[in-house]
Amino acid sequence: xxxxLFKNLIIPAQTKIVMLIMDGxxxxxxxxxxxxxxxxxxxxxxxxxxxxxxxxxxxxxxxGITPGSGPGHLAIFGYDPLQNEIGRGAMEALGIDFELGPxxxxxxxxxxxxxxxxxxxDRRAGRIGTNVNQELTRLLLTIKVDGAEVFIEPIKDHRxxxxxxxxxxxxxxxxxxxxxxxxxxxxxxxxxxxxxxxAKLVNCFISSAQKVLANKHPANxxxxxxxxxxxxxxxxxxxxxxxxxxxxxxxxxxxxxxLVGMQVLDVNGxxxxxxxxxxxxxxxxxxxxxxxxxxxxxxxxxxxFDGKVxxxxxxxxxxxxxxxxxxxxxxxGGDHSSxxxxxxxxxxxxxxxxxSPFVCPDEIAEFGExxxxxxxxxxxxxxxIMPIALANASRIIKYGA
Amino acid sequence: xxxxLFKNLIIPAQTKIVMLIMDGxxxxxxxxxxxxxxxxxxxxxxxxxxxxxxxxxxxxxxxGITPGSGPGHLAIFGYDPLQNEIGRGAMEALGIDFELGPxxxxxxxxxxxxxxxxxxxDRRAGRIGTNVNQELTRLLLTIKVDGAEVFIEPIKDHRxxxxxxxxxxxxxxxxxxxxxxxxxxxxxxxxxxxxxxxAKLVNCFISSAQKVLANKHPANxxxxxxxxxxxxxxxxxxxxxxxxxxxxxxxxxxxxxxLVGMQVLDVNGxxxxxxxxxxxxxxxxxxxxxxxxxxxxxxxxxxxFDGKVxxxxxxxxxxxxxxxxxxxxxxxGGDHSSxxxxxxxxxxxxxxxxxSPFVCPDEIAEFGExxxxxxxxxxxxxxxIMPIALANASRIIKYGA
Numbered sequence: 001x002x003x004x005l006f007k008n009l010i011i012p013a014q015t016k017i018v019m020l021i022m023d024g025x026x027x028x029x030x031x032x033x034x035x036x037x038x039x040x041x042x043x044x045x046x047x048x049x050x051x052x053x054x055x056x057x058x059x060x061x062x063x064g065i066t067p068g069s070g071p072g073h074l075a076i077f078g079y080d081p082l083q084n085e086i087g088r089g090a091m092e093a094l095g096i097d098f099e100l101g102p103x104x105x106x107x108x109x110x111x112x113x114x115x116x117x118x119x120x121x122d123r124r125a126g127r128i129g130t131n132v133n134q135e136l137t138r139l140l141l142t143i144k145v146d147g148a149e150v151f152i153e154p155i156k157d158h159r160x161x162x163x164x165x166x167x168x169x170x171x172x173x174x175x176x177x178x179x180x181x182x183x184x185x186x187x188x189x190x191x192x193x194x195x196x197x198x199a200k201l202v203n204c205f206i207s208s209a210q211k212v213l214a215n216k217h218p219a220n221x222x223x224x225x226x227x228x229x230x231x232x233x234x235x236x237x238x239x240x241x242x243x244x245x246x247x248x249x250x251x252x253x254x255x256x257x258x259l260v261g262m263q264v265l266d267v268n269g270x271x272x273x274x275x276x277x278x279x280x281x282x283x284x285x286x287x288x289x290x291x292x293x294x295x296x297x298x299x300x301x302x303x304x305f306d307g308k309v310x311x312x313x314x315x316x317x318x319x320x321x322x323x324x325x326x327x328x329x330x331x332x333g334g335d336h337s338s339x340x341x342x343x344x345x346x347x348x349x350x351x352x353x354x355x356s357p358f359v360c361p362d363e364i365a366e367f368g369e370x371x372x373x374x375x376x377x378x379x380x381x382x383x384x385i386m387p388i389a390l391a392n393a394s395r396i397i398k399y400g401a
Numbered sequence: 402x403x404x405x406l407f408k409n410l411i412i413p414a415q416t417k418i419v420m421l422i423m424d425g426x427x428x429x430x431x432x433x434x435x436x437x438x439x440x441x442x443x444x445x446x447x448x449x450x451x452x453x454x455x456x457x458x459x460x461x462x463x464x465g466i467t468p469g470s471g472p473g474h475l476a477i478f479g480y481d482p483l484q485n486e487i488g489r490g491a492m493e494a495l496g497i498d499f500e501l502g503p504x505x506x507x508x509x510x511x512x513x514x515x516x517x518x519x520x521x522x523d524r525r526a527g528r529i530g531t532n533v534n535q536e537l538t539r540l541l542l543t544i545k546v547d548g549a550e551v552f553i554e555p556i557k558d559h560r561x562x563x564x565x566x567x568x569x570x571x572x573x574x575x576x577x578x579x580x581x582x583x584x585x586x587x588x589x590x591x592x593x594x595x596x597x598x599x600a601k602l603v604n605c606f607i608s609s610a611q612k613v614l615a616n617k618h619p620a621n622x623x624x625x626x627x628x629x630x631x632x633x634x635x636x637x638x639x640x641x642x643x644x645x646x647x648x649x650x651x652x653x654x655x656x657x658x659x660l661v662g663m664q665v666l667d668v669n670g671x672x673x674x675x676x677x678x679x680x681x682x683x684x685x686x687x688x689x690x691x692x693x694x695x696x697x698x699x700x701x702x703x704x705x706f707d708g709k710v711x712x713x714x715x716x717x718x719x720x721x722x723x724x725x726x727x728x729x730x731x732x733x734g735g736d737h738s739s740x741x742x743x744x745x746x747x748x749x750x751x752x753x754x755x756x757s758p759f760v761c762p763d764e765i766a767e768f769g770e771x772x773x774x775x776x777x778x779x780x781x782x783x784x785x786i787m788p789i790a791l792a793n794a795s796r797i798i799k800y801g802a
Contacts, residue, residue, distance in 0.1 A: 001463040005483065009466065052433065358742075360429050360437060360749060360770050376750070376771075378780040380464070387465030391748040398746055399462050400469030400482065401492035 001387070003234070005399075010241045015328035015393040017242070017288045018279075021076060022315055023069070023253075024297030024338025026350040026369060030305050037300070037308040037340060038351060039368035043316040046332065046353070046367040049323070053330075054359040055367070056377025057349035058385060060336050066347045069297075070094075072335030073256045077290075078240070078386035079233055086256070087171060087228020093161045094255025096153050100230050105169040105198055108226045109152070109162040110177075111136060111219035114210075118184045123177065125219040127157045136219055143208040148201050162224055164202060170195040175225035176206060185223055198227070235261025236288060240390060245282055247275045248292035257290055272314060276321045283325050291322075300338030301345070308340050329393045330355040331385060332367070349379050356392035402788070404635065406800075411642040416729035416794040418643070418689045419680075422477060423716055424470070424654075425698030425739025427751040427770060431706050438701070438709040438741060439752060440769035444717040447733065447754070447768040450724070454731075455760040456768070457778020458750035459786060461737050467748045470698075471495075473736030474657045478691075479641075479787035480634055487657070488572060488629020494562045495656025497554050501631050506570040506599055509627045510553070510563040511578075512537060512620035513586070515611075521582045525559045526620040534559065537620055544609040549602050563625055565603060571596040576626035577607060586624055599628070636662020637689060641791060646683055648676045649693035658691055673715060677722045684726050692723075701739030702746070709741050730793045731756040732786060733768070750780050757793035 027037035034040075060067040060075040061082065070091050071081030086094075089106035100106060111133065113122040128136075133154040140152050148166035155161060172191040178184075188206070190199040206222065213220045236244035238261070246257030246264045254264045263286070267278045272293055279289055293315055299307035322330065333352035336345050351372040362375045373379065377388070390396050428438035461468040461476040462483065471492050472482030487495075490507035501507060512534065514523040529537075534555040541553050549567035556562060573592040579585075589607070591600040607623065614621045637645035639662070647658030647665045655665045664687070668679045673694060680690055694716055700708035723731065734753035737746050752773040763776045774780065778789070791797050 001466065002483065006466075358429065358740075358747075360427075361433075362774070363771065374775070376458070376774040376780065380780075384464040387463065388748070389465075391465035391467065396465055396467065396748070398467045398469050400472035400487060401489050 003239070006387070007239065009396050009399060010390070011395055011397050012241055013394045015287070015395065017329040017331065017389050017393050018291060018322055018327040019076070019289065019331040019333075019389070020291045020293070020315070020322065021073070022293045022296040022312065022332070022334050024300045024336060024345065025334025026337025026339065026346070026348045027300065027308065028339035028341050028348070030341060036369050037305060038312055039370065041309045041312040041316065043312060043367060045316045045319040047365050049319065049330065049332070049355050050353055050367040050371070051363060051365045052359075052361050053353045053355040054377050055362050055364055055372045055375025056352050057369070057372050057379040058333060058352045058382035059349050059379060060382045064347050066345050067336040068345070069252055069335060070256055073253060075382035076333060076335055076385060077256075077260050078383050079260065080383060084231040084233060086231065086259075088226030089162070090228040090230050091252065092155070092226070093153070093163055095250075095252040096155060096161055097251030097254055098151070098153055098161060098163060099258065100163070100255065101165070102230070102232065103165050103167050103169065105164045105171055105227060105229055107162045107224040107228070109160040109222055109224050111158045112185070112221050112223050113218040114184070114221045120178065120181045120183060120185060122218060123181065123223065124158045128219050130154060130156055132219065133158060133160065136213065136216060139212050139216075140209055140222070143205060143212060145201050145205050150205060158219070164198070164205070166197070166201065169198040169201070169229065171198070171227045171229045173199055173202065173227040175227070177223035177225045185221060188224070230259055233260055237261055240288075240386065241395065242288040243286050244288040244290065245286040246290045246292070247278050248290070249275065250292070250294050253292045253294070262290060272318055276318055279322070280325065296334070297338045300340050301343055303340050303343040305340035328356060329389050331389055333385065350382070352377065352385060354385070354388055354392065358392050404640070407788070408640065410797050410800055411791070412796055412798050413642055414795045416688070416796065418730040418732065418790050418794050419692060419723055419728040420477070420690065420732040420734075420790070421692045421694070421716070421723065422474070423694045423697040423713065423733070423735050425701040425737060425746065426735025427738025427740065427747070427749045428701065428709065429740035429742050429749070431742060437770050438706060439713055440771065442710045442713040442717065444713060444768060446717045446720040448766050450720065450731065450733070450756050451754055451768040451772065452764060452766045453760075453762050454754045454756040455778050456763050456765055456773040456776025457753050458770070458773050458780040459734060459753045459783035460750050460780060461783045465748050467746050468737040469746070470653055470736060471657055474654060476783035477734060477736055477786060478657075478661050479784050480661065481784060485632040485634060487632065487660075489627030490563070491629040491631050492653065493556070493627070494554070494564055496651075496653040497556060497562055498652030498655055499552065499554055499562060499564060500659065501564070501656065502566070503631070503633060504566050504568050504570065506565045506572055506628060506630055508563045508625040508629070510561040510623055510625050512559045513622050513624050514619040515585070515622045519585045521579065521584060521586060523619060524578065524582060524624065528558045529620050531555060531557055533620065534561065537614065537617060540613050540617075541610055541623070544606060544613060546602050546606050551606060559620070565599070565606070567598075567602065570599040570602070570630065572599070572628045572630045574600055574603065574628040576628070578624035578626045586622060589625070631660055634661055638662055641689075641787065642796065643689040644687050645689040645691065646687040647691045647693070648679050649691070650676065651693070651695050654693045654695070663691060673719055677719055680723070681726065697735070698739045701741050702744055704741050704744040706741035729757060730790050732790055734786065751783070753778065753786060755786070755789055755793065759793050
């Protein structure tokens with residue numbers, strides 16, 4: 001629905017919505033005739049909630065398309081992920097909890113090895129350890145670029161996040177990594193004239209970096225790729241009239257939440273239990289809470305079927321702490337599927353449940369892939385979930401007379 | 402589907418379609434675990450028809466969006482309600498059965514009170530009675546506006562419908578009601594230059610109205626808002642090749658039907674029984690009949706669960722009179738939901754049934770919200786219903802070779 005039209009129907013209300021996202025929730029049976037991870041899990045609390053809810057399946061991007069974490073979350077947040085791309089460099093920066101701003105141009109960086117003729121001999125600099133990476137990063141940070149700030153954050157081994165901060169930067173830039181050895185690193189080229197300034201500043205930095213690193217073989221040069229700025233999105237406040245908060249342990253999800261204007265709350269600890277304590281602590285202060293569970297995806301990607309089952313059961317066991325807060329609307333879903341048998345994200349539609357006193361319950365006493373496909377929501381774009389949740393939270397007025 | 406593409410597939414046929422719309426049909430359970438109004442109603446005839454039909458749920462506007470009556474009907478008639486907005490002034494005029502034409506600009510009017518300095522002291526003129534309203538309206542109708550005809554129809558209390566008829570009027574106009582007291586009424590401003598003519602004529606009328614009403618305290622001035630022309634839509638004949646008739650007791654629905662080119666038939670009486678007599682009388686003369694039942698919505702909005710159940714049972718009892726005419730296709734549905742527990746229109750998908758000898762029956766012997774969500778139509782945009790009905794009426798040819 002047209003954004004401005006929709007925005008005009010939004011009204012304030014004293015209602016609260018909780019969106020519980022189990023990352024990579026959807027799964028597949030381990031063997032023919034078997035059950036999926038979610039179907040296998042013993043989830044009495046989710047099943048009880050399901051009987052009072054509308055069930056369905058969400059398609060994050062498009063049929064057959066496997067989402068990355070960024071687009072998967074944008075979709076369930078209600079933003080078209082095809083219209084609002086988050087480039088790789090920006091995802092890398094979000095992933096380490098770097099607070100990217102509107103003047104920031106981000107890239108994925110790595111150290112590499114050049115021979116005496118300036119030809120690349122190793123694109124990963126022998127995978128130098130993180131300690132060496134940190135030491136070299138301190139060197140790179142001594143470089144001054146006129147009219148811009150530079151931020152470099154070491155990641156693992158030879159990888160780092162590169163952020164250039166200056167007004168008027170655009171991200172239509174070619175990459176410096178030629179993706180092969182025996183050739184020199186490339187210069188950055190502006191692919192559109194509006195990116196001229198960014199190209200000039202990045203090339204200036206790279207040239208200084210080569211000098212600073214000259215004696216640091218095998219990490220005597222850097223490669224940059226995936227230049228990206230964050231898309232500029234209407235905030236949850238602007239789009240939905242919601243004062244929204246995010247509770248997530250991993251940088252990437254905190255970053256995507258920040259991108260849509262959610263306040264990212266501090267969690268004291270590293271467990272789901274700690275996340276729920278944060279939810280309880282800030283319950284009075286926000287209208288909307290995004291609560292992110294990472295473990296389900298991690299275990300799915302590891303191919304650990306039983307581990308993923310157990311992770312889902314842990315979420316189920318803690319669900320009463322959410323219900324005890326008496327949210328007006330509870331959404332339980334995922335950003336994409338991560339079947340253990342595939343050991344990766346997948347394209348499969350994701351189970352979703354919307355609870356509120358105003359849904360016409362499906363009377364299906366189970367939360368699982370096959371149960372959800374019998375649900376009244378149908379198999380729908382993930383972007384439909386927020387409008388339905390807002391309606392159930394009495395936050396949308398009638399269209400037309 | 403692209404309108405012109407679709408139109409080229411339409412062929413004539415000797416088949417008849419009846420669309421029976423129970424206004425506000427969809428509902429919600431009165432208590433947890435309970436049944437909706439439609440599920441509660443004893444509907445042996447609808448249930449028998451359901452076994453031979455395709456069932457589903459319709460989304461009138463978009464997920465989570467609660468439709469007004471105008472957009473709800475446009476959708477089930479097959480017109481995108483977001484592309485074809487019916488403004489408030491036009492709805493007001495339709496509601497009193499005023500036959501708005503393409504040269505008509507309509508507005509909602511009300512009498513108000515000005516003090517001796519010309520400031521508004523009461524935006525509703527003390528809610529003068531309808532009798533006074535009628536008397537003042539006769540005065541206003543003495544006003545001449547050069548190059549235009551003026552129509553004023555008293556509604557209830559202080560409210561009236563205002564219609565200005567002249568070629569070349571556009572409805573991008575500001576309102577004269579400042580929505581507060583202690584300030585003078587505003588003049589109408591053209592929000593786009595194409596509306597200059599309309600603004601000039603309306604202001605001319607308002608200025609005369611102030612003179613005519615000068616001594617009629619407390620109703621010594623008028624306020625106009627919601628200026629709107631009707632959208633221009635292809636007719637049922639143009640769009641579907643159907644000679645269509647509407648049977649409805651209330652002006653608003655008669656008006657929307659007229660807007661899509663249906664012939665609005667006279668009903669001799671005020672009951673559903675009288676509507677069916679009209680259907681039988683004109684059965685030979687049209688290909689398509691829209692039959693509107695208002696009571697279901699009225700009782701839903703009143704919060705009268707049992708009353709709505711009874712209204713549905715009344716429709717069910719009369720269904721054999723429709724079946725006896727042997728329509729080729731019968732559609733039973735609603736323009737939106739109006740759950741008694743919400744006492745208002747709502748966003749919930751609406752039960753629908755399509756009967757024809759050519760549907761693959763769902764073999765679900767019940768017409769209700771939960772039954773329909775198991776149906777083969779799925780949960781679909783209301784605009785999909787007419788193409789499916791036309792196909793079942795042998796009125797659409799193959800697309801492509």
